Amino acid sequence: MKSAHRQFVLLGLICQGLSWDDTVMPGLNALLWLACLTLPRRPIRLGDTADIAAMVLGAVLAWQLAPVFRASAHFAVGHGLSLLQLLRLLRPLAHREQIFSLIVASGQLAVACTVVLDYRFLLILPAALVLLPRALAELEAESFAGGTPWETAPPKPGWGLGLPIFAVMAAVFILMPRGMLGTPLAARLPGGEAAPGALDTVLDPARSGSASSSRLVLQVDAAEVGYLRMLALEQFDGRQWRAGSSAPWHPLPNASPTWVAANFPHRRVRVKEPGMLNRALPSDGPVMRVAGRFFRGPGRDAHDIVVCESMWNSGNNLYDYWINPQPPVVPIPPERRERLLQCPTPSPALRDWIAQVLAGVSEPVARAQRLEAHLRSTFRYELGAPELSRLNALEEFLLRERRGHCERFASALTLLLRMEGIPARVVVGFVPGARNWLSGWRNVRLRDAHTWVEAHFPERGWVRFDPTPRASLPPPRWEPADLLDAIDVIWYLNIVNFDATAQRSLLQIPTQTLAAGAQQLRTLGPSLLGAAGGLGLGWVAWRFWRSRRRPQPTAAQTVAVQFATHHYGRMLQLLARHGIHRQVTATPQEFLASLSGESPLVRNLVGQITASFCAVRYGGAVLSEAEQREVATAVEALRRALANQSRPAPTVGSVSVGR
Numbered sequence: 001m002k003s004a005h006r007q008f009v010l011l012g013l014i015c016q017g018l019s020w021d022d023t024v025m026p027g028l029n030a031l032l033w034l035a036c037l038t039l040p041r042r043p044i045r046l047g048d049t050a051d052i053a054a055m056v057l058g059a060v061l062a063w064q065l066a067p068v069f070r071a072s073a074h075f076a077v078g079h080g081l082s083l084l085q086l087l088r089l090l091r092p093l094a095h096r097e098q099i100f101s102l103i104v105a106s107g108q109l110a111v112a113c114t115v116v117l118d119y120r121f122l123l124i125l126p127a128a129l130v131l132l133p134r135a136l137a138e139l140e141a142e143s144f145a146g147g148t149p150w151e152t153a154p155p156k157p158g159w160g161l162g163l164p165i166f167a168v169m170a171a172v173f174i175l176m177p178r179g180m181l182g183t184p185l186a187a188r189l190p191g192g193e194a195a196p197g198a199l200d201t202v203l204d205p206a207r208s209g210s211a212s213s214s215r216l217v218l219q220v221d222a223a224e225v226g227y228l229r230m231l232a233l234e235q236f237d238g239r240q241w242r243a244g245s246s247a248p249w250h251p252l253p254n255a256s257p258t259w260v261a262a263n264f265p266h267r268r269v270r271v272k273e274p275g276m277l278n279r280a281l282p283s284d285g286p287v288m289r290v291a292g293r294f295f296r297g298p299g300r301d302a303h304d305i306v307v308c309e310s311m312w313n314s315g316n317n318l319y320d321y322w323i324n325p326q327p328p329v330v331p332i333p334p335e336r337r338e339r340l341l342q343c344p345t346p347s348p349a350l351r352d353w354i355a356q357v358l359a360g361v362s363e364p365v366a367r368a369q370r371l372e373a374h375l376r377s378t379f380r381y382e383l384g385a386p387e388l389s390r391l392n393a394l395e396e397f398l399l400r401e402r403r404g405h406c407e408r409f410a411s412a413l414t415l416l417l418r419m420e421g422i423p424a425r426v427v428v429g430f431v432p433g434a435r436n437w438l439s440g441w442r443n444v445r446l447r448d449a450h451t452w453v454e455a456h457f458p459e460r461g462w463v464r465f466d467p468t469p470r471a472s473l474p475p476p477r478w479e480p481a482d483l484l485d486a487i488d489v490i491w492y493l494n495i496v497n498f499d500a501t502a503q504r505s506l507l508q509i510p511t512q513t514l515a516a517g518a519q520q521l522r523t524l525g526p527s528l529l530g531a532a533g534g535l536g537l538g539w540v541a542w543r544f545w546r547s548r549r550r551p552q553p554t555a556a557q558t559v560a561v562q563f564a565t566h567h568y569g570r571m572l573q574l575l576a577r578h579g580i581h582r583q584v585t586a587t588p589q590e591f592l593a594s595l596s597g598e599s600p601l602v603r604n605l606v607g608q609i610t611a612s613f614c615a616v617r618y619g620g621a622v623l624s625e626a627e628q629r630e631v632a633t634a635v636e637a638l639r640r641a642l643a644n645q646s647r648p649a650p651t652v653g654s655v656s657v658g659r
Helices: 004-020 024-038 048-065 073-088 095-115 121-144 159-175 257-263 334-339 348-357 364-378 393-401 406-419 480-496 500-524 526-549 555-577 588-593 600-617 625-644
Strands: 216-221 228-233 266-271 287-292 318-323 424-430 442-445 449-457 461-465
Touching: 004 024, 004 073, 004 095, 004 121, 024 073, 048 073, 073 095, 095 121, 257 287, 348 364, 348 393, 364 406, 364 449, 364 461, 393 406, 406 424, 406 449, 555 600, 555 625, 588 600, 600 625
Parallel strands: none
Antiparallel strands: 216 266, 216 442, 228 424, 266 318, 287 318, 424 449, 449 461
């Protein structure tokens, strides 16, 4: 288990399990990896045919089980390779098979790059940068030591192996256009119909309200943002509000993007849960333009809500929109106005209540404002309020209960306005929360779902009213999840959504920095240039002085070190094949002293080779041709001496060269 090769295989199995979009498969793959290493390893090889059969079997099983677990079947071949990786852990692998295992694990790591788009990838990336160089070093060491694996203490490669990998990765990330790396899988909603949304549970004002969860739905970046509209309800059957027909559907204005961006307020929204939006793009006003890549065919319905033909979940769930804060007043057609005035006949008691509240007010807008203010100031907001009578829910709420959740307040005000001859409708959406202290974006959670009222006046158009008592709502509070949300949006914007525009901006930074530096140098004058030149000359002089103090090895010394290291490594290889292993922590002299139980001939030959190695490696000596022949002869004599001895079969151990 200490082997970096096996640990990198585990990382690949976990990454492949992430393609199921849950935590079960990564954990199951990790448990299977542990079980395969715990079982006895047997030197059994069934051949390439069995390996291919295992891979095909795993792929077929994954393909068949994917619909059951609602997972993507596109990674079935990778699951088949996972089964092959697990079966190969049950036996020792040849050098070629170990290389293939690393290639498979690297491919599975690439799978994680397409499915893990949030900050969890920060856990995978360091593990890959550490384990891959170490696994490659293990393979190199095994090749040198005659196939003996490094079980006790794997080698620890320096930054020389990890830095090139990181440099290539950074270069691809900065320079490669995103389109050349592929796009996330897009799943169109079944039949193009609206999927069940998060707000389908807030449309019945008679039932008891309940607190929603803190699940994150949207994140909004804007200086100021109002109520986010998602659904307008115009039909009331005495029990529930319904949207009715949203036709006609209108395309968005065909205006110049540059002109729209320069003249209208802009908002940027990141969607965490597209399936909860009912194909609607929440907005806080009449939309002039919308831009995004995870939907198709956006347009405005009869309620001025942006609705798309289809919507899917992608790696880029961002959309930008621009609103018109002062839209033109559009009159309501007579047939629709009649529908917006439908309401139950009020009882005498309810008529008296309305007359008392509106006493002395005659202008329609002022009457609507009076009703809104009365509900907000004299009623109480309460989740979990008792359910109302289905037969007379409005009067029971206004005359007796006088408490409830936002649906009851919005429904009551809408019906009261209709009784006063003012067309009104219920609107469902979200009220954005406070800004995140780290990212600056506003988090919108399920608990931020809200219901309010829109009334139409001939001279002003649609006007928003919110009768829910705001003072009774719980104040916004900081939560530990806010930190994760901030990290998530920062990762998403700067890593996942690092598009061509961001690439060009990043590549312009060195040019802009050099230009600014040159201007600063011209401003400061020759004195700064002289100081910089003096520092440069001082650095050159210091480097020259150090090179004179520490002479560089000559070409002859370099060749001698290579010769001595090769023959010393050959000696260790011969000894390892006959069960004599050097501990990783042992110096050459300590290893020589540990051979006290060997024959005098073996000790003398090992001592001769060790002495020449130490003299060259640590003393800077250069062997003559005669001395080189003596070392080569000693190695050959050691091979014959060991062959004549009766020793047990080689065991797994470790060798090291250069200590």
